Amino acid sequence: xxxxxxxxxxxxxxxxxxxxxxxxxxxxxxxxxxxxxxxxxxxxxxxxxxxxxxxxxxxxxxxxxxxxxxxxxxxxxxxxxxxxxxxxxxxxxxxxxxxxxxxxxxxxxxxxxxxxxxxxxxxxxxxxxxxxxxxxxxxxxxxxxxxxxxxxxxxxxxxxxxxxxxxxxxxxxxxxxxxxxxxxxxxxxxxxxxxxxxxxxxxxxxxxxxxxxxxxxxxxxxxxxxxxxxxxxxxxxxxxxxxxxxxxxxxxxxxxxxxxxxxxxxxxxxxxxxxxxxxxxxxxxx
Ligand code: AMP
Ligand code: ZN
Ligand code: FE
Ligand code: FE
Numbered sequence: 001x002x003x004x005x006x007x008x009x010x011x012x013x014x015x016x017x018x019x020x021x022x023x024x025x026x027x028x029x030x031x032x033x034x035x036x037x038x039x040x041x042x043x044x045x046x047x048x049x050x051x052x053x054x055x056x057x058x059x060x061x062x063x064x065x066x067x068x069x070x071x072x073x074x075x076x077x078x079x080x081x082x083x084x085x086x087x088x089x090x091x092x093x094x095x096x097x098x099x100x101x102x103x104x105x106x107x108x109x110x111x112x113x114x115x116x117x118x119x120x121x122x123x124x125x126x127x128x129x130x131x132x133x134x135x136x137x138x139x140x141x142x143x144x145x146x147x148x149x150x151x152x153x154x155x156x157x158x159x160x161x162x163x164x165x166x167x168x169x170x171x172x173x174x175x176x177x178x179x180x181x182x183x184x185x186x187x188x189x190x191x192x193x194x195x196x197x198x199x200x201x202x203x204x205x206x207x208x209x210x211x212x213x214x215x216x217x218x219x220x221x222x223x224x225x226x227x228x229x230x231x232x233x234x235x236x237x238x239x240x241x242x243x244x245x246x247x248x249x250x251x252x253x254x255x256x257x258x259x260x261x262x263x264x265x266x267x268x269x270x271x272x273x274x275x276x277x278x279x280x281x282x283x284x285x286x
Contacts, residue, residue, distance in 0.1 A: 008269060013043065014266065016086065018256075021138075022137060026260070028053040036064040038262055038263025041066060041067060042066060077179075082178065083208060088275065089279055105139055108140055111174050196218060221249065223248025223267055246275075250265040
Protein backbone atom coordinates (compact mmCIF):
# COMPACT_ATOMS: atom_id res chain seq x y z
CA UNK A 1 0.00 0.00 0.00
CA UNK A 2 1.40 3.42 -0.94
CA UNK A 3 1.35 6.07 1.73
CA UNK A 4 -0.24 9.23 0.40
CA UNK A 5 0.84 12.73 1.33
CA UNK A 6 0.63 13.48 5.05
CA UNK A 7 -2.57 14.96 6.37
CA UNK A 8 -2.88 18.73 5.93
CA UNK A 9 -2.40 20.47 9.29
CA UNK A 10 -5.90 21.92 9.01
CA UNK A 11 -7.39 18.54 8.16
CA UNK A 12 -9.40 16.16 10.31
CA UNK A 13 -9.41 12.41 10.70
CA UNK A 14 -11.98 9.78 11.68
CA UNK A 15 -10.06 6.81 13.03
CA UNK A 16 -12.84 4.43 14.06
CA UNK A 17 -14.94 2.99 11.23
CA UNK A 18 -16.64 -0.30 10.36
CA UNK A 19 -17.62 -1.80 6.98
CA UNK A 20 -19.66 -4.81 6.00
CA UNK A 21 -16.54 -6.93 6.52
CA UNK A 22 -17.75 -6.81 10.16
CA UNK A 23 -20.98 -5.26 11.44
CA UNK A 24 -21.11 -2.04 9.44
CA UNK A 25 -23.33 -1.65 6.38
CA UNK A 26 -21.04 0.25 3.97
CA UNK A 27 -18.52 -1.19 1.55
CA UNK A 28 -15.00 0.22 1.93
CA UNK A 29 -15.59 2.30 -1.23
CA UNK A 30 -18.84 3.78 0.12
CA UNK A 31 -17.17 4.61 3.41
CA UNK A 32 -14.23 6.33 1.68
CA UNK A 33 -16.63 8.32 -0.48
CA UNK A 34 -18.66 9.44 2.51
CA UNK A 35 -15.46 10.34 4.32
CA UNK A 36 -14.51 12.55 1.40
CA UNK A 37 -17.98 14.12 1.36
CA UNK A 38 -17.64 14.85 5.08
CA UNK A 39 -14.41 16.71 4.28
CA UNK A 40 -12.16 14.31 6.12
CA UNK A 41 -8.47 14.21 5.23
CA UNK A 42 -7.65 10.86 6.85
CA UNK A 43 -9.59 7.68 7.63
CA UNK A 44 -8.77 4.47 9.50
CA UNK A 45 -10.69 1.24 9.02
CA UNK A 46 -11.16 -0.67 12.28
CA UNK A 47 -13.45 -3.60 11.57
CA UNK A 48 -14.00 -6.13 14.36
CA UNK A 49 -11.44 -8.92 14.24
CA UNK A 50 -10.60 -8.48 10.56
CA UNK A 51 -8.42 -6.48 8.17
CA UNK A 52 -10.12 -7.80 5.03
CA UNK A 53 -11.54 -4.43 3.96
CA UNK A 54 -8.25 -2.54 4.27
CA UNK A 55 -6.81 -3.05 0.81
CA UNK A 56 -10.01 -1.97 -0.93
CA UNK A 57 -10.39 1.01 1.35
CA UNK A 58 -6.74 2.01 0.78
CA UNK A 59 -7.33 2.04 -2.96
CA UNK A 60 -10.57 3.98 -2.65
CA UNK A 61 -8.93 6.55 -0.36
CA UNK A 62 -5.97 6.89 -2.68
CA UNK A 63 -8.32 7.74 -5.52
CA UNK A 64 -9.93 10.43 -3.39
CA UNK A 65 -6.70 11.92 -2.02
CA UNK A 66 -7.53 10.77 1.51
CA UNK A 67 -4.83 9.41 3.82
CA UNK A 68 -5.65 5.85 4.91
CA UNK A 69 -4.57 3.96 8.01
CA UNK A 70 -5.14 0.18 8.00
CA UNK A 71 -6.46 -1.06 11.32
CA UNK A 72 -8.73 -3.42 13.23
CA UNK A 73 -10.67 -3.51 16.50
CA UNK A 74 -9.81 -6.57 18.58
CA UNK A 75 -12.09 -7.75 21.36
CA UNK A 76 -9.90 -8.58 24.34
CA UNK A 77 -10.13 -8.86 28.11
CA UNK A 78 -8.19 -7.63 31.07
CA UNK A 79 -8.99 -9.03 34.53
CA UNK A 80 -12.31 -10.41 33.27
CA UNK A 81 -13.37 -7.06 31.82
CA UNK A 82 -13.96 -6.72 28.08
CA UNK A 83 -11.80 -4.12 26.38
CA UNK A 84 -11.62 -3.23 22.70
CA UNK A 85 -8.15 -2.62 21.34
CA UNK A 86 -7.68 -0.69 18.15
CA UNK A 87 -4.63 -1.60 16.10
CA UNK A 88 -3.37 1.10 13.71
CA UNK A 89 -0.83 0.97 10.86
CA UNK A 90 -1.11 -2.82 10.77
CA UNK A 91 0.70 -4.89 8.18
CA UNK A 92 -2.46 -6.51 6.81
CA UNK A 93 -0.43 -9.38 5.34
CA UNK A 94 1.35 -10.27 8.58
CA UNK A 95 1.10 -14.09 8.90
CA UNK A 96 0.73 -14.18 12.70
CA UNK A 97 -1.93 -11.47 12.63
CA UNK A 98 -3.85 -13.33 9.91
CA UNK A 99 -3.58 -16.66 11.76
CA UNK A 100 -4.90 -15.12 14.99
CA UNK A 101 -7.70 -13.31 13.18
CA UNK A 102 -8.76 -16.64 11.70
CA UNK A 103 -9.11 -18.02 15.25
CA UNK A 104 -11.12 -15.00 16.45
CA UNK A 105 -13.44 -15.41 13.48
CA UNK A 106 -13.93 -19.14 14.16
CA UNK A 107 -14.90 -18.22 17.73
CA UNK A 108 -17.38 -15.64 16.41
CA UNK A 109 -18.95 -18.18 14.04
CA UNK A 110 -19.24 -20.83 16.79
CA UNK A 111 -20.83 -18.22 19.02
CA UNK A 112 -23.50 -17.45 16.43
CA UNK A 113 -24.33 -21.16 16.31
CA UNK A 114 -24.55 -21.27 20.12
CA UNK A 115 -26.80 -18.20 20.21
CA UNK A 116 -29.08 -19.74 17.58
CA UNK A 117 -29.23 -22.98 19.61
CA UNK A 118 -30.19 -21.01 22.74
CA UNK A 119 -32.85 -19.12 20.82
CA UNK A 120 -34.22 -22.41 19.47
CA UNK A 121 -34.54 -23.68 23.05
CA UNK A 122 -36.53 -20.53 23.78
CA UNK A 123 -38.85 -21.39 20.88
CA UNK A 124 -37.37 -18.77 18.57
CA UNK A 125 -36.62 -20.84 15.45
CA UNK A 126 -33.73 -18.74 14.13
CA UNK A 127 -31.26 -20.70 12.01
CA UNK A 128 -27.56 -19.96 12.29
CA UNK A 129 -27.38 -20.24 8.49
CA UNK A 130 -29.83 -17.33 8.18
CA UNK A 131 -27.46 -15.21 10.26
CA UNK A 132 -24.45 -16.26 8.18
CA UNK A 133 -26.26 -15.49 4.91
CA UNK A 134 -27.28 -12.08 6.18
CA UNK A 135 -23.86 -11.29 7.66
CA UNK A 136 -22.02 -12.50 4.55
CA UNK A 137 -18.70 -11.90 6.33
CA UNK A 138 -16.18 -13.83 8.41
CA UNK A 139 -16.64 -11.71 11.55
CA UNK A 140 -20.32 -12.15 12.43
CA UNK A 141 -21.52 -10.77 15.76
CA UNK A 142 -24.59 -10.03 17.81
CA UNK A 143 -25.71 -7.16 15.55
CA UNK A 144 -26.05 -9.70 12.72
CA UNK A 145 -28.04 -12.05 14.96
CA UNK A 146 -30.29 -9.12 15.89
CA UNK A 147 -30.75 -8.12 12.24
CA UNK A 148 -31.64 -11.70 11.31
CA UNK A 149 -34.19 -11.82 14.15
CA UNK A 150 -35.86 -8.67 12.81
CA UNK A 151 -35.71 -9.95 9.24
CA UNK A 152 -37.41 -13.21 10.25
CA UNK A 153 -40.06 -11.34 12.24
CA UNK A 154 -39.01 -12.64 15.68
CA UNK A 155 -38.38 -9.11 16.97
CA UNK A 156 -39.66 -5.70 15.92
CA UNK A 157 -36.32 -3.93 16.28
CA UNK A 158 -32.62 -4.46 16.92
CA UNK A 159 -33.05 -2.88 20.36
CA UNK A 160 -35.74 -5.41 21.21
CA UNK A 161 -33.47 -8.27 20.10
CA UNK A 162 -30.67 -7.01 22.36
CA UNK A 163 -32.94 -6.16 25.29
CA UNK A 164 -34.83 -9.45 25.30
CA UNK A 165 -32.19 -11.91 24.19
CA UNK A 166 -28.69 -10.76 23.30
CA UNK A 167 -27.44 -8.34 25.95
CA UNK A 168 -24.93 -9.65 28.45
CA UNK A 169 -26.77 -11.89 30.89
CA UNK A 170 -29.95 -12.19 28.77
CA UNK A 171 -31.42 -15.55 27.78
CA UNK A 172 -29.59 -16.07 24.47
CA UNK A 173 -26.36 -14.32 25.39
CA UNK A 174 -23.26 -16.42 24.98
CA UNK A 175 -19.95 -15.31 26.50
CA UNK A 176 -17.18 -14.97 23.97
CA UNK A 177 -13.67 -16.35 24.37
CA UNK A 178 -11.38 -13.35 24.27
CA UNK A 179 -7.66 -12.92 23.85
CA UNK A 180 -5.95 -11.22 26.79
CA UNK A 181 -5.28 -7.51 26.35
CA UNK A 182 -1.57 -8.21 26.73
CA UNK A 183 -1.61 -10.77 23.91
CA UNK A 184 -3.75 -8.47 21.74
CA UNK A 185 -1.26 -5.63 22.19
CA UNK A 186 1.66 -7.98 21.45
CA UNK A 187 -0.09 -9.17 18.31
CA UNK A 188 -0.69 -5.59 17.15
CA UNK A 189 2.96 -4.72 17.80
CA UNK A 190 4.18 -7.83 15.99
CA UNK A 191 2.16 -6.74 12.97
CA UNK A 192 3.91 -3.37 13.06
CA UNK A 193 0.99 -1.52 14.59
CA UNK A 194 0.15 0.69 17.52
CA UNK A 195 -2.34 -0.43 20.20
CA UNK A 196 -5.01 2.03 21.31
CA UNK A 197 -7.72 1.50 23.92
CA UNK A 198 -11.11 2.12 22.28
CA UNK A 199 -13.90 4.16 23.88
CA UNK A 200 -12.61 4.07 27.49
CA UNK A 201 -15.70 6.03 28.56
CA UNK A 202 -17.90 3.04 27.74
CA UNK A 203 -15.83 0.64 29.84
CA UNK A 204 -16.56 2.45 33.11
CA UNK A 205 -13.30 1.12 34.45
CA UNK A 206 -10.45 3.60 34.32
CA UNK A 207 -8.29 1.37 36.51
CA UNK A 208 -7.33 -0.74 33.52
CA UNK A 209 -5.77 2.24 31.73
CA UNK A 210 -2.57 2.69 33.80
CA UNK A 211 -2.32 -1.10 33.87
CA UNK A 212 -2.50 -1.37 30.09
CA UNK A 213 -0.18 1.61 29.68
CA UNK A 214 2.40 -0.32 31.71
CA UNK A 215 1.89 -3.36 29.49
CA UNK A 216 2.49 -1.64 26.15
CA UNK A 217 -0.58 0.42 25.29
CA UNK A 218 0.34 3.23 22.87
CA UNK A 219 -2.77 5.39 22.82
CA UNK A 220 -6.18 6.27 24.19
CA UNK A 221 -9.31 6.98 22.12
CA UNK A 222 -10.23 10.23 23.84
CA UNK A 223 -12.79 11.35 21.26
CA UNK A 224 -15.70 9.02 20.51
CA UNK A 225 -19.36 9.43 19.60
CA UNK A 226 -20.46 8.29 23.02
CA UNK A 227 -17.99 10.40 25.00
CA UNK A 228 -19.27 13.65 26.43
CA UNK A 229 -17.01 16.72 26.22
CA UNK A 230 -16.19 16.16 29.88
CA UNK A 231 -15.19 12.57 29.28
CA UNK A 232 -12.95 13.61 26.39
CA UNK A 233 -11.29 16.19 28.60
CA UNK A 234 -10.81 13.59 31.33
CA UNK A 235 -9.17 11.11 28.95
CA UNK A 236 -7.03 13.80 27.33
CA UNK A 237 -5.61 14.55 30.77
CA UNK A 238 -5.08 10.87 31.42
CA UNK A 239 -3.35 10.39 28.05
CA UNK A 240 -1.00 13.25 28.83
CA UNK A 241 -0.25 11.88 32.31
CA UNK A 242 0.44 8.39 31.02
CA UNK A 243 2.27 9.56 27.87
CA UNK A 244 -0.26 7.93 25.56
CA UNK A 245 -1.09 9.12 22.05
CA UNK A 246 -4.56 10.61 21.56
CA UNK A 247 -6.99 9.25 18.96
CA UNK A 248 -10.64 9.64 18.10
CA UNK A 249 -13.33 8.42 15.78
CA UNK A 250 -17.04 8.12 15.22
CA UNK A 251 -17.34 4.29 15.40
CA UNK A 252 -19.56 4.54 12.32
CA UNK A 253 -21.44 1.32 11.52
CA UNK A 254 -23.29 2.76 8.52
CA UNK A 255 -27.03 2.28 8.88
CA UNK A 256 -26.66 -0.59 11.33
CA UNK A 257 -27.06 1.62 14.41
CA UNK A 258 -29.24 4.43 13.15
CA UNK A 259 -27.60 7.18 11.10
CA UNK A 260 -24.13 6.97 9.56
CA UNK A 261 -21.75 8.66 11.97
CA UNK A 262 -18.66 9.08 9.80
CA UNK A 263 -17.24 12.56 10.26
CA UNK A 264 -19.31 13.39 13.35
CA UNK A 265 -16.19 12.95 15.48
CA UNK A 266 -13.26 14.84 14.01
CA UNK A 267 -9.73 14.28 15.23
CA UNK A 268 -7.40 17.23 14.65
CA UNK A 269 -4.46 16.50 12.34
CA UNK A 270 -1.93 17.25 15.07
CA UNK A 271 -3.02 14.13 16.99
CA UNK A 272 -2.62 11.93 13.94
CA UNK A 273 0.84 13.35 13.38
CA UNK A 274 1.74 12.51 17.00
CA UNK A 275 0.35 9.02 16.54
CA UNK A 276 2.63 8.58 13.57
CA UNK A 277 5.57 9.82 15.64
CA UNK A 278 4.73 7.16 18.23
CA UNK A 279 5.37 4.57 15.49
CA UNK A 280 9.05 5.43 15.70
CA UNK A 281 9.09 4.37 19.36
CA UNK A 282 6.05 2.16 20.07
CA UNK A 283 5.49 1.38 23.74
CA UNK A 284 5.81 -2.33 22.97
CA UNK A 285 9.24 -2.00 21.35
CA UNK A 286 12.05 -3.72 23.20
P1 AMP B 1 -20.29 -8.79 19.59
O1 AMP B 1 -19.00 -8.45 18.90
O2 AMP B 1 -20.98 -9.94 18.97
O3 AMP B 1 -20.18 -8.95 21.08
O4 AMP B 1 -21.26 -7.53 19.34
C1 AMP B 1 -20.82 -6.28 19.70
C2 AMP B 1 -21.55 -5.26 18.87
O5 AMP B 1 -22.91 -5.23 19.32
C3 AMP B 1 -20.97 -3.87 19.01
O6 AMP B 1 -20.89 -3.24 17.74
C4 AMP B 1 -21.99 -3.18 19.90
O7 AMP B 1 -22.06 -1.82 19.68
C5 AMP B 1 -23.28 -3.88 19.56
N1 AMP B 1 -24.18 -3.83 20.71
C6 AMP B 1 -23.89 -4.20 21.98
N2 AMP B 1 -24.95 -4.01 22.80
C7 AMP B 1 -25.94 -3.46 22.01
C8 AMP B 1 -27.28 -3.02 22.25
N3 AMP B 1 -27.81 -3.09 23.48
N4 AMP B 1 -27.99 -2.53 21.19
C9 AMP B 1 -27.43 -2.45 19.96
N5 AMP B 1 -26.18 -2.85 19.67
C10 AMP B 1 -25.44 -3.35 20.69
ZN1 ZN C 1 -19.41 -3.07 15.79
FE1 FE D 1 -15.89 -1.22 20.30
FE1 FE E 1 -16.09 -0.13 16.89
